[in-house]
Amino acid sequence: MTDSEPTRLPTTAELTIATPEGVVFRLPLAGPAARLYAVLLDTAIVLAAVNGLGSLVYFIFAKAPGFGIMVITLAEFAIGFAYAALLEGFWNGQTIGKRLFHLRVIDQAGFPLRVEQAWVRNLMRVFDALPFAYLAGGISVLSSPLMQRFGDRVAGTLVVRETPLAAPAEESWTRQKYNSFMDYPAIAMRLRRAATPELGSLIQDALRRRNELTPYARREIYRELTTYLQNEIAPFPDELVEMLSDEQYLFNAAGVLFGDQRLSRL
Amino acid sequence: MILDLQRFQAQAGPRWSKLEMLLAALEGRPDRRLNPVEAEQLQDLYAQTSSDLNRVTHGALAPDLRQYLERLVARAYAELYYAPPMRSEIWQPRSWLRIFTAFPEAFRRQSRYFALATLITVLGCALGGLAVRYDTAAVEVLLPANYLRNPGQRVNEETKGQNRHPGTAQVEAAFSAELITHNIQVALLAAALGVTFGIGTALLLFENGVLLGAVAARYTQQGFGLFVTAWLLPHGAFEIPSILIAGQAGFYLARLLLRRREDRDMRRAMREWLLLIAGLALMLVWAGMMEAFFSQHHAPVLPYGFKVAVGAAELVLLTVYLLLIGRRERAAEAQVSVAAERK
Numbered sequence: 001m002t003d004s005e006p007t008r009l010p011t012t013a014e015l016t017i018a019t020p021e022g023v024v025f026r027l028p029l030a031g032p033a034a035r036l037y038a039v040l041l042d043t044a045i046v047l048a049a050v051n052g053l054g055s056l057v058y059f060i061f062a063k064a065p066g067f068g069i070m071v072i073t074l075a076e077f078a079i080g081f082a083y084a085a086l087l088e089g090f091w092n093g094q095t096i097g098k099r100l101f102h103l104r105v106i107d108q109a110g111f112p113l114r115v116e117q118a119w120v121r122n123l124m125r126v127f128d129a130l131p132f133a134y135l136a137g138g139i140s141v142l143s144s145p146l147m148q149r150f151g152d153r154v155a156g157t158l159v160v161r162e163t164p165l166a167a168p169a170e171e172s173w174t175r176q177k178y179n180s181f182m183d184y185p186a187i188a189m190r191l192r193r194a195a196t197p198e199l200g201s202l203i204q205d206a207l208r209r210r211n212e213l214t215p216y217a218r219r220e221i222y223r224e225l226t227t228y229l230q231n232e233i234a235p236f237p238d239e240l241v242e243m244l245s246d247e248q249y250l251f252n253a254a255g256v257l258f259g260d261q262r263l264s265r266l
Numbered sequence: 267m268i269l270d271l272q273r274f275q276a277q278a279g280p281r282w283s284k285l286e287m288l289l290a291a292l293e294g295r296p297d298r299r300l301n302p303v304e305a306e307q308l309q310d311l312y313a314q315t316s317s318d319l320n321r322v323t324h325g326a327l328a329p330d331l332r333q334y335l336e337r338l339v340a341r342a343y344a345e346l347y348y349a350p351p352m353r354s355e356i357w358q359p360r361s362w363l364r365i366f367t368a369f370p371e372a373f374r375r376q377s378r379y380f381a382l383a384t385l386i387t388v389l390g391c392a393l394g395g396l397a398v399r400y401d402t403a404a405v406e407v408l409l410p411a412n413y414l415r416n417p418g419q420r421v422n423e424e425t426k427g428q429n430r431h432p433g434t435a436q437v438e439a440a441f442s443a444e445l446i447t448h449n450i451q452v453a454l455l456a457a458a459l460g461v462t463f464g465i466g467t468a469l470l471l472f473e474n475g476v477l478l479g480a481v482a483a484r485y486t487q488q489g490f491g492l493f494v495t496a497w498l499l500p501h502g503a504f505e506i507p508s509i510l511i512a513g514q515a516g517f518y519l520a521r522l523l524l525r526r527r528e529d530r531d532m533r534r535a536m537r538e539w540l541l542l543i544a545g546l547a548l549m550l551v552w553a554g555m556m557e558a559f560f561s562q563h564h565a566p567v568l569p570y571g572f573k574v575a576v577g578a579a580e581l582v583l584l585t586v587y588l589l590l591i592g593r594r595e596r597a598a599e600a601q602v603s604v605a606a607e608r609k
Contacts, residue, residue, distance in 0.1 A: 017340070017343070019316070019339075019343055019347075021313070021316055022320075023316040023317075023319060023320060023339060024323070025319065025335075025336040025339045025340050025343070026336055027336075027337075027340055064436060064439075065436060066435065066436020066437055066438070066439040066440045067436065067439045067440075069439070069440035069443065070439040070440050070442060070443035071443075072443075073440070073443035073444060073447055074443050074446065074447065076447075077446075077447040077450070077451075092293060106344070110340060110343060110344055111344050111347065111348040112344055112348055114533070116533070116536045116537055116540055117536065119536075119540055120536045120539065120540060123454060123457075123458065123540075123543060124458050124461070126451065126454045126455050126458050127455065127458035127459060127461060150458075150461045153461070154461060154519065154523070154536075155536065156532050162337075165333060165334045165337050166334070167275065167279060167282060167283075167331070167334050168328070168330035168331050168334060197329055200329070201329040204329075258271070258328075
């Protein structure tokens, strides 16, 4: 067994929920940057809407500009507050900005947002925006384990990241015809037992990003990983390792870790 | 690592995609209601996928797959355990109209926070009034604007109509919108400042009170008591109580946050807070219109006595509305809730 419940610190903040059935799942929380982008986009949308409305009103009230200003001022104010509250309330926790940046507001128990929660968290913006540029809200987000601004704390909501996910496809290293590490079943077994999930995903990521890394970075990263595996986890015989490039070494290691799990060849 | 991931994924994959399709269909539905067949199907798929997740978490090294399954289980969990509100009700005008009775009910339920807000404002008023009365230096500090410091000049201008423009109704309309949005914003801030455990709310109310007291004292001192009453009362009759209600909402929020987490009924509390805000916003709309269209007209157009009478009538109506409209909590119910709060 390699994976017991989190002994590591999560790399990003997450909400952990244990269901009544004893299933534990985690939801990744949205950081302040993504949320700021979403807010900026939403602000732009609101401004555009208000301006569009403004020119329409100006046209309608051409003879009575005072009343035009009244309509615009009130509409601007109402739209500013109602835009996010209504959209989040009826569109399952998303505004247009949040949808584009793959964010969603949810109840902190993992449920969809309720209408009154949407209103409370958006009315509380007047406080979160203090003294300028969402400083109070930003400090609250950074100091809260659930990344909540004050409005979220009061409404009992939080913002999660929802990057679309598909069931992972098969990777090339799971389909190796021949893997020289399999000739040393005892050592391969040791590697499989000792590797933590983090180490496993590190190797997987290193191989997947092969083409994104510069040659120098790739060489250094692969060498470090190989040295670590070879010295600390599972030393394969020198005569085998000498024949392999670092990349091939990692490829083989990934094959051992993620390949055919039936141990038929071991 | 126990699992044969390839075989596992090949076997379980179809039910994952089935669950994904079902979820997509449900999430697209505005009322999120399930029919019995779907509910059963969702329950089954949720249970199976949860157990798949458990197996992947504890028996395999597959971070991507685990993340995918976690997301799937999270969505199914939300659909299965979430009791959707009657969303269709929200679109019925009758439920919107209920706000007119629900607001005074909420006001009465939380009246002790209103009393606290009033007390702080009155203290501020007293301080402002006394300072202006007995300390000439305080006038400069407390009343920075010239028109507040020298009432005589202002009264002259106002009564002569120097501040009026041609097309007055137009200007007044724009002015009323300005007032309404500004006042609602300030009130909302007072209510939101409850998150500072009420300290911010108290400071804001106190400052407001000091200014009010200082202006009233200054004008009265110089013999313009009737003028200032006629000037402020027609809109103040709604504006000042609504700021007090904002303070009430702020203190209510503060008290809620000071409670232990398990003692909070957040759902009810949020509705209560929102009701107070919605009510005071409506009051401020009225106050803004009165301030722009009515308060700014002075004698001889509108006699001061008439203006004061209108203001007083408003105040009486508002009091009657806040104290009598809506369902009254029966004594027994009230006692139960008091007992629960004391626990």
